[in-house]
Amino acid sequence: MFTNKEIENIRREFPFLKLKPNGKNIVYFDNGATTQKPREILENIQNFYETENGNPHRGAHYLAMKSTEVYENARQKVADFVGAKKASEIVFLRNATEALNLIAYSYGLNNLSEGDEIVISIMEHHSNLVPWQQVARKTGAKLKYLYIDEDKQIPFSEIEEKVTEKTKILSITGASNVVGTNPDIEKIVKYVRENSRAKIILDGAQLVPHRKVNVSELDVDFLAFSGHKMYSALGIGVLYGKEDILNEMEPFLTGGDMIEYVYEDHTTFLNAPQRFEAGTANVEGAVNLAAAIDFVNKYGMERIDEYERYLTDYCYEKLIKLEYLEVYTTSNKNRAPVISFNFKEAHPHDVASILDTYGIAIRSGHHCAQPLHRFLGSNFSCRASFAIYNTVEEIDYFVDHLEDVRRILGIES
Ligand SMILES: Cc1ncc(COP(=O)(O)O)c(C=O)c1O
Secondary structure, eight states, X not given: OOOHHHHHHHHHTOGGGGOOGGXXXXXXXXXXXXXXXXXXXXXXXXXXXXXXXXXXTSOSSHHHHHXXXXXXXXXXXXXXXXXXXXXXXXXXXXXXXXXXXXXXIIXXXXXXXXXXXXXXXXXXXXXXXXXXXXXXXXXXXXXEEEOOOTTSOOOHHHHHXXXXXXXXXXXXXXXXXXXXXXXXXXXXXXXHHHHOOOEEEEEOTTTTTTSOOOHHHXXXXXXXXXXXXXXXXXXXXEEEEOHHHHHHSOOSSOSTTSEEEEOSSOEEEOOTTGGGOOSSOOHHHHHHHHHHHHHHHHHOHHHHHHHHHHHHHHHHHHHHTOXXXXXXXXXXXXXXXXXXXXXXXXXXXXXXXHHHTTTEEOEEEOXXXXXXXXXXXXXXXXXXXXXXXXOHHHHHHHHHHHXXXXXXXXXXX
C-alpha cells in the first residue's frame, strides 16, 4: 500500500493537478475514459521528436535506424509487460477498439459462417460488441450473450449454457467499465478450452492499466488494450495475438511496410506484427507506451492495484449508504476501480455539470455500454473511476458535494 508521502510524491509528477477549473482544485475521476499523464511521459514525447524521430523499417541512416530500434524495443517491453512469449505477438494499433475490430474483421469474417456462434457478455463496451454484431450479420453466425446476476457477476451456469461446440469466438471484458466486474477469466478459459474450439479474446482496456495480466498464463488467444488509459499518450493501442493465429490471419489494412513482395497482379505479406501495421507506424506512441510501462512498473502493478482497490472500497462504502442513490457497481471486492451510480431523482448530466462547478470530473452517459444500461434498467449513469493519483480526501470532497447536487436541484430530503 502506498503511504501518504508516496501519494503526495506521485501527485507532484502530474502537472494537470495544478489546474483550477472554476477556481477549484481539480478532482479527476474520469480515469476510465482516459488517464492524465505524468511529467516523464510528457517529456518522453519531446525527447522522441528531438532525438529519435525517423520512419522505422525504412532507410539506412541514423534516425531511421534509431526509430526502428526504439519502436522494436517498445514492442519487447509491451510483450514482457503482458507476458507474451515473443515480441512479434504484439501489434501496435491506435487503441483497443482498433484491435478488437481487427480480430473481428480479419479473423471473424474469414473463419465464421452460418451455424457458428459468438459468445460475448452483456457487460461489453460497444467496441467489443458492435464488431461482433457486424460479423454475425455478415457471416450468418449467431451472437449470444452471457447475462449477469443481481450482483453483476456472470453465473457460471451462463457459461455452461452458452458455450458449446458451435462457439467459435468467446470475447469478454476483463473488467467492466460500468459495473466493475472482473469475470473469472482463468475459469472461463478452462471451460471454453474443454468444451469448444473457440478463439478466446480478452478486452483488457479496463484491466491492463490496473492489474498484472499474463496472457501466457491466462492462455487467451488475443488481448486488446489502449495506452491512454494507462498514463500514456492518446493514439496508441495494442493487440496481442498468439503467433500461429496471427500469421494465418488475413491482413486488415494493406499498403506500405506490411508487404514482402508486390507484383503487378498480387502481393505476398510479411508475418505478424508487420502484417498488421500498414503505413508509417506511430513510433512516438509506442515509445510513449513503453515509458508508461516504466512508470507503472516503478510503483509495481500489485501496489497500484492494492491502492486503487482501497480507494474503490472506500468510495463504494460511502455511496452505498446514501439512500438517494442507486449504485450499479458490483459489491464483490474483486472489482475494477469504477463506481457507477444514479441519483434516483436527477439526470446524470445534471449531476456531472453541478459537480464540475466544484472542480470534480466524473463521467455521465451510457459509457459506450447501452445494452448493459438497458439490462440494468437505466439509459445512463454517473461514473467515478480512479487512478494512482487519486486520494481518499478527494473522495470525501466528492461525496460531500453530492449533497450540493441535491440542494441545487431542489431534491427534498
Ligand atoms: C471495457 C472497454 N473496452 C474497450 C474500450 C475502448 O477503448 P478505446 O476507446 O481506447 O479504444 C473501452 C473504453 O472505454 C472500455 O472501457
